[in-house]
Amino acid sequence: DSGVTQTPKHLITATGQRVTLRCSPRSGDLSVYWYQQSLDQGLQFLIQYYNGEERAKGNILERFSAQQFPDLHSELNLSSLELGDSALYFCASSVAAENTEAFFGQGTRLTVV
């Protein structure tokens, strides 16, 4: 158990809909990362937050947004969903913004039908 909690574990929704994925980082970790992994694809870095502020941005679509709240949990919002958004979405956390050791959650499997 990495200490990072992601909910829900599975999500099935229709095209055009909007969903919110939630991540609770390890106790004491200030940095949260979001990744997308499609079937048999690599991990695509989406965005990083540190202590409530956006720290780094990857190839995150404009239809996607994220935030980190004062209690350090984070949410990833995906809107106008398309079939191609079906993927595993991972959240990770680390103590500091530039740590190379990050702890990953078990992921949320999103299926868009």
Added chain:
Amino acid sequence: LAKTTQPISMDSYEGQEVNITCSHNNIATNDYITWYQQFPSQGPRFIIQGYKTKVTNEVASLFIPADRKSSTLSLPRVSLSDTAVYYCLVRGGTASKLTFGTGTRLQVTL
């Protein structure tokens, strides 16, 4: 941003030592080298990290030559449960992203 290159796949028999090499020619002075392991449908797991020479923990060893342009992850006596994808990452400084490459898919068989 330092780019990494590693073999797409490797095969090994159980009980053998496996060495996976990662190339990172434009590594910066403040970059660390980190390796992760990922099983299917699970989040990656940190294995080991190093800056130079050799680092060893209970799971693996990491060898980094003096020029730091490559690194080798060594897994002693692999078992079937070591079948996974192994990622090499290079990262340093506050501006760099925790970016994963394509990884090396290791298949261990009897």
